[in-house]
Amino acid sequence: MNSSTHVADWLKAGGLRPTRQRLALAGLLVGDGLNRHVTAESLFALSSGAGEKVSLATVYNTLRAFCEAGLLNEVVVDGSKSYFDTRMDDHPHFYWEDSHTLTDAPADELHIAGLPKAPDGMEVARVDVVIRLRRA
Amino acid sequence: MNSSTHVADWLKAGGLRPTRQRLALAGLLVGDGLNRHVTAESLFALSSGAGEKVSLATVYNTLRAFCEAGLLNEVVVDGSKSYFDTRMDDHPHFYWEDSHTLTDAPADELHIAGLPKAPDGMEVARVDVVIRLRRA
């Protein structure tokens, strides 16, 4: 299985039509199988740099669509921008406060021994752990 | 010590002038000694409802000033709004996704046994734990 079938399958898994724009963006996101963290602007820059003709509005709409299709996760770390993560399991993040960058933190080094129980009538949707880093 | 001296002291601790507006907002935030979570809009509504004359811009500026003075903590849980917490120690939060509300989670029920170590040259500024709740 090559990279383009992988990308096409990834879109199909979300029930999304494989348009030229989506294939281009998806290729940049998951084409190489590595985890990636982007903002709308950073993905737009990446896409433009790669010579792809995709409008900024479509990048926004597409990221939202990928998210709603369960293909991406939105991570909230900075009030002013939305970050999207190609990795879908619940895992901790490093947020580099000086560069406003988001990266994965090694999940196996995090051990949550006790978690507050959800209040009555509620259940835990997700537990976000963000380790904020500053220059030492 | 009554509520108003407490509020005045709280401002003084941050090195901020006790103006009418700040005393009013601080009174609503920490006047009763309870922990509180607000957004600029919610505090503005609270203040207006209490008959205080404080402009929305001043609410924004004041929350930011309190934060910079180390009197409040900003908590990022929702990309679209900023939340401020009067409780200053590192503790977990419940975020109620249906009502977009933030509350404290019992800190003693959370046990982080292992935490990923900070990369070289970096140190952990803070660890944010947000337990996202949905209706069960």
Add this chain to the structure above:
DNA sequence: TTAAGTGCAAATTATTTGCAGTAAG
């Protein structure tokens, strides 16, 4: 053929800022 997707440009939302006036030290 037909409903979904795209690209502009205009609209929205949360927040910040410039600047003239007001008040605290």
Add this chain to the structure above:
DNA sequence: CTTACTGCAAATAATTTGCACTTAA
């Protein structure tokens, strides 16, 4: 007095949306 603070209204920044056009199924 002098510098910080306040309040508007205008500016910004990230994101969304209306609508005519294009394209996948």
